[in-house]
Amino acid sequence: MPAVGGGVGMAMPWKVNLKTYDIEVTAIIHRDTVVLGLSCAQLGKSRRGATQPSKLPREQRPWHLSDARHLRFSTARLLLELAEVSAGDRLLDLCGGMGTIALEAACCFPDLRATSADVSQRACQRAEANVAAARSLGLLGLGSSVEVLVRGVSGWTRSSQEFDVVVSELPFGVSISILDSNVLLTALQRVVRPGGRVVLIAPCSESPSIEEHTLSDTWCEYRRCDGNVGGTSVHILYFRRADRAIPGKATAALSSCIALFQHTFNATAARNHGELQGCQGKL
Numbered sequence: 001m002p003a004v005g006g007g008v009g010m011a012m013p014w015k016v017n018l019k020t021y022d023i024e025v026t027a028i029i030h031r032d033t034v035v036l037g038l039s040c041a042q043l044g045k046s047r048r049g050a051t052q053p054s055k056l057p058r059e060q061r062p063w064h065l066s067d068a069r070h071l072r073f074s075t076a077r078l079l080l081e082l083a084e085v086s087a088g089d090r091l092l093d094l095c096g097g098m099g100t101i102a103l104e105a106a107c108c109f110p111d112l113r114a115t116s117a118d119v120s121q122r123a124c125q126r127a128e129a130n131v132a133a134a135r136s137l138g139l140l141g142l143g144s145s146v147e148v149l150v151r152g153v154s155g156w157t158r159s160s161q162e163f164d165v166v167v168s169e170l171p172f173g174v175s176i177s178i179l180d181s182n183v184l185l186t187a188l189q190r191v192v193r194p195g196g197r198v199v200l201i202a203p204c205s206e207s208p209s210i211e212e213h214t215l216s217d218t219w220c221e222y223r224r225c226d227g228n229v230g231g232t233s234v235h236i237l238y239f240r241r242a243d244r245a246i247p248g249k250a251t252a253a254l255s256s257c258i259a260l261f262q263h264t265f266n267a268t269a270a271r272n273h274g275e276l277q278g279c280q281g282k283l
Contacts, residue, residue: 063134066126076104083199089164099127111143119152156187169201181209192241200237207235214239
């Protein structure tokens with residue numbers, strides 16, 4: 001945002017240099033709130049672009065017991081906001097890993113029943129340990145619970161339509177070979193109730209195939225925006241299962257929500273990984 005950078009330049013006697021700088025000012029803009037701050041990352045002597053993700057302070061949760069790679073907690077929280085998760089929802093993470101998304105939801109909302117499923121037994125063991133820690137520390141929302149299942153995406157064979165919302169980070173890198181868009185959308189069709197919401201972080205290479213599958217009458221309100229997770233460019237996808245009564249009917253409120261989310265997600269991801277897009281001044 002030029003206005004933010006210009007305002008900082010007027011307020012502080014710092015010379016702006018976008019190539020070599022030792023202070024980085026970031027601005028996080030969400031709805032009608034603007035928060036300015038100084039980055040604590042180690043910038044190095046001379047760099048182009050933003051701070052390296054590995055240099056940023058790690059986020060912490062009292063229930064998180066493993067040092068293995070996981071989705072940042074603030075990113076998980078933002079995905080829950082996009083999915084409009086609320087008290088009483090039944091939530092599923094199809095690629096749950098160590099249970100980050102499910103636990104973040106269960107600790108934030110009361111009466112929420114979350115399920116974290118993953119094909120990796122080792123990841124599920126870590127998720128179970130995290131759930132046990134959250135439960136013993138009294139961090140789960142009142143009436144909320146988290147179930148951990150060792151189950152791949154193809155394992156959802158029963159048409160239960162029991163979940164209000166699915167929020168997942170799909171596999172990246174070498175693990176992308178386990179992702180099959182046909183299997184994914186079939187599983188979603190089986191588990192998401194009419195009117196239910198789906199939010200996915202997807203590799204850019206996979207989003208066109210997913211989008212193609214959402215063109216059927218089963219799904220509606222497909223939206224896509226760009227993001228950055230762990231230094232990797234991704235697409236954040238939102239779509240909803242059509243109501244039986246009014247299939248495919250979009251709402252103006254959702255369009256507004258997606259527009260707000262696109263700005264907020266990119267700003268927050270940039271803050272987390274040092275790649276703020278258009279909302280920072282480098283001095």
